[in-house]
Amino acid sequence: MNDSLKPRYEARARILKAMAHPSRLLIIEELQKQERCVNELTEMIGSDMSTVSKHLSVLKNAGLVSDEKRANCIYYTLRCTCILDFIGCVEEVLSANAEEHNKILKSCKK
Amino acid sequence: MNDSLKPRYEARARILKAMAHPSRLLIIEELQKQERCVNELTEMIGSDMSTVSKHLSVLKNAGLVSDEKRANCIYYTLRCTCILDFIGCVEEVLSANAEEHNKILKSCKK
DNA sequence: TTCTTATTTGGCCATATAGCCAAATAGCGA
DNA sequence: TCGCTATTTGGCTATATGGCCAAATAAGAA
Structure with a gap:
């Protein structure tokens, strides 16, 4: 680097x-x-x-x-309160992950 | 917790x-x-x-x-590109820290 | 000064992480 | 098939971290 x-x-x-x-x-x-x-x-x-x-x-x-x-x-x-905004972004990642996870689960059930 | x-x-x-x-x-x-x-x-x-x-x-x-x-x-x-926004916030913290640091340095020189 | 309350520090152990090397794996072209 | 390229995995060591306990520190009250 x-x-x-x-x-x-x-x-x-x-x-x-x-x-x-x-x-x-x-x-x-x-x-x-x-x-x-x-x-x-x-x-x-x-x-x-x-x-x-x-x-x-x-x-x-x-x-x-x-x-x-x-x-x-x-x-x-x-x-620095802007940190809190970031937590929102982390939450977005988490829910994207959860969605992904669900998709995988559904495709397994088929 | x-x-x-x-x-x-x-x-x-x-x-x-x-x-x-x-x-x-x-x-x-x-x-x-x-x-x-x-x-x-x-x-x-x-x-x-x-x-x-x-x-x-x-x-x-x-x-x-x-x-x-x-x-x-x-x-x-x-x-998740919102991560990038967060980096901006981290930078704010860093520059606040740098400013603080400078203040301390200045007060030492007196 | 001595007691008390609030907080930090040191010591210890268990666990996790980063890094490198070497070896394994995957897929492609000859 | 064999070999080549791209990437991952395993093994190892050194270092950092989190947690608890016990001890140290700081400052105010009695």
Whole structure:
């Protein structure tokens, strides 16, 4: 791969990788609605708080969320809401896949 | 996490994970312009053909590309072009990150 | 200062992934 | 049939990731 393009694709891949986890997608979607602190998110996700904290740091390192300490909580916020538009596209892929799958199933029943 | 939501997030995460690799992003972008066969993509990416073939099967399993044998090549095509819109969003995140980074640098120089 | 609450970090293990090489497979033309 | 070209698969190793537990840290309240 062209040396000038490589860092560009690597940077994009890092962002996508940061999103590519069920718990982190839940976090992203939730933070789009409202800011949340770690223990609220932990409750929603239902895994260990240390695990959730690590997920949050992945999102933060990718620049997808930011955090702010207030009162006795650290509140996390979604930095870029256009991410949500993308989820719509992912859903399109998923339903296209489902349709494909159905087509195959039907052709097997014949 | 709610049992009814979990599979949904897992499905989305699988799609994102399939995209989250520099070579696969290059493939996606290239296929949006035109269909390509494995050896063309291999040349662009510059790694072993077996590696590229595996990347393509990742994309195919996620339903992002489809393949069609014609003449003596297997041509790969992008199935869902809305993916490209998303790349735009990723770029927004990246430039927001870069701006942030600059701000920090400037504040250090003071 | 000591306790408490909220969060992060380190350690460990199990699993997944990328990459290369070599070998297998598929289809075509001689 | 044999050999050629295009592609995939298997095997291997190195590295990264997710998850939990336990311990560390931070900041406020008693």
